[in-house]
Amino acid sequence: MKTMMRDILLALPKTDIHCHLDGSVRPATVLELARRLKVKLPADTVEGLLPFVTVAPTCRSLKEFLDVFELIYPLLRDPVSVERIAYELVEDCAKENIRHVEARFAPVLQETSKFSSDQVVEAALKGLRKGFKDFGTTSSVIVCLIRSHGPKENRRAFETLKRMFRPQSRLEEPAVVALDLAGDEARYPTRDYASFYEEAKRLGIWTTCHAGETKGTENLRTALDLCVQRIGHGIHLMEDQKLVAEVVRRKIPVEIGISSNVRTKSVPDLKSHPALDFHKAGVPITLNTDDRGIIGIDLTHEYEEALALGFTLEELAKLAVDSTDHLFLPADQRARLRRRFESEARAALQKENA
Ligand code: HPA
Ligand code: ZN
Numbered sequence: 001m002k003t004m005m006r007d008i009l010l011a012l013p014k015t016d017i018h019c020h021l022d023g024s025v026r027p028a029t030v031l032e033l034a035r036r037l038k039v040k041l042p043a044d045t046v047e048g049l050l051p052f053v054t055v056a057p058t059c060r061s062l063k064e065f066l067d068v069f070e071l072i073y074p075l076l077r078d079p080v081s082v083e084r085i086a087y088e089l090v091e092d093c094a095k096e097n098i099r100h101v102e103a104r105f106a107p108v109l110q111e112t113s114k115f116s117s118d119q120v121v122e123a124a125l126k127g128l129r130k131g132f133k134d135f136g137t138t139s140s141v142i143v144c145l146i147r148s149h150g151p152k153e154n155r156r157a158f159e160t161l162k163r164m165f166r167p168q169s170r171l172e173e174p175a176v177v178a179l180d181l182a183g184d185e186a187r188y189p190t191r192d193y194a195s196f197y198e199e200a201k202r203l204g205i206w207t208t209c210h211a212g213e214t215k216g217t218e219n220l221r222t223a224l225d226l227c228v229q230r231i232g233h234g235i236h237l238m239e240d241q242k243l244v245a246e247v248v249r250r251k252i253p254v255e256i257g258i259s260s261n262v263r264t265k266s267v268p269d270l271k272s273h274p275a276l277d278f279h280k281a282g283v284p285i286t287l288n289t290d291d292r293g294i295i296g297i298d299l300t301h302e303y304e305e306a307l308a309l310g311f312t313l314e315e316l317a318k319l320a321v322d323s324t325d326h327l328f329l330p331a332d333q334r335a336r337l338r339r340r341f342e343s344e345a346r347a348a349l350q351k352e353n354a
Helices: 002-011 027-037 046-053 062-071 079-095 117-135 151-164 190-203 218-225 235-239 241-250 258-263 275-280 299-309 313-326 331-353
Strands: 014-020 098-105 138-146 176-182 206-211 230-233 254-256 285-287
Touching (some): 002 299, 002 331, 014 230, 014 254, 014 285, 014 299, 014 313, 027 046, 027 079, 046 062, 117 138, 117 151, 138 151, 176 190, 190 206, 190 218, 206 218, 218 241, 235 241, 254 275, 258 299, 275 285, 275 299, 285 299, 285 313, 313 331
Parallel strands (some): 014 098, 138 176, 176 206
C-alpha cells in the first residue's frame, strides 16, 4: 500500500524551488570528485563516507548542519565538478518527475584565483543545460549571498548576479534569475544585508530569503519589508499572526523543507512541523528538498512526510500544480508549465483509482 502511494507521488509532476546545489551532491560523486582532484577524504568508500557527508539525526542546530558542507566545498572549486553536479542534479530530479528545479548556490564559496564567481555560475548553467537536453527537466539559478561573508565577498556575488541575471528567460534556457541569503541565521540578522535586497528590487531581480528558520520572527519582518517574493523555511511565522495575515494578503509563498527543518532542529520533530498549519491559514506553501544529498532524501520523500503530517493526496497534487505559479520565470513561461502540470497531475491521480 505504501509503495503504491510512493508511486503516485513519484508520478506527480513536481518542482523543487528551494534546492542547494552544493547540498545535493550524490555521496558517490563526492568520492569520485575527490579522487579526480586528489583531495584526501576521511574514507574511501561510499559507505565509509556517508557519516561525513550526510547530517545525522543527532544534529543539534543549523550551524552544525552547515558545518557538514565544509568537506564538500573544496571539491566544487573546479569547472568540471560544478558542471557535473549540476548535470546530475537534473538527472536526479527527472527520475522523480521534478519538471523544473531552481538550483541555488553561493558562487563565492566555490571561486579560486583561477575560477571566478562568474565562471562558477557559467559551469553550473552548462551542466543544467546539458541536463535539460538529456533528461528534459528545466531549471534556473538563484545566487546566494552568505551571512558570514563580509560586504566585499557578498558584493562580488551580487555583481555576478547582476551581470548574469536574465529576466526574460524561457523555460528551455537555464538562466540566473534571483537573489537569496543563506547561512547561519542565528548569528547574522537579515537587516545587515538590506542594501543588496533594495538594489535587487531596483533592478527587477527576483528575491527570496532564508528567514524564520531559526528563532524568532524579526528576520521574517525584515524580509517582508524588503519585498521578497518568497520566503525560505519561515518556520517561526505562526508566532506572529500579523505576519501570517500579511503573507496571506500578499500571497508570499513559503519554501518548505520538512526533513531539513527536522534535521536542523528548526522543529523538534516531524509532527511539530507547521506546514499544515500554514496551509490551513491560507499561506501559500511549496515542498522542497533544501539539501537532498546532505539530508539523504528526495522530493518524493518530502511529499510522503507531508502526507504523514495530514495533507491529503489531492491537496498535495494541488500544491505541486500551484508551485508553478511561484517560479522565478516570466508569467507566460509559468503558465506553460502550469498547463502541463494540470494534465499530468490529473493522470497521476487517476492511478490511485485504477
Ligand atoms: N539554511 C541556511 N543556509 C543553508 C541551508 C539552510 O537550510 N542549506 C544550505 N545552506
Ligand atoms: Zn536552504
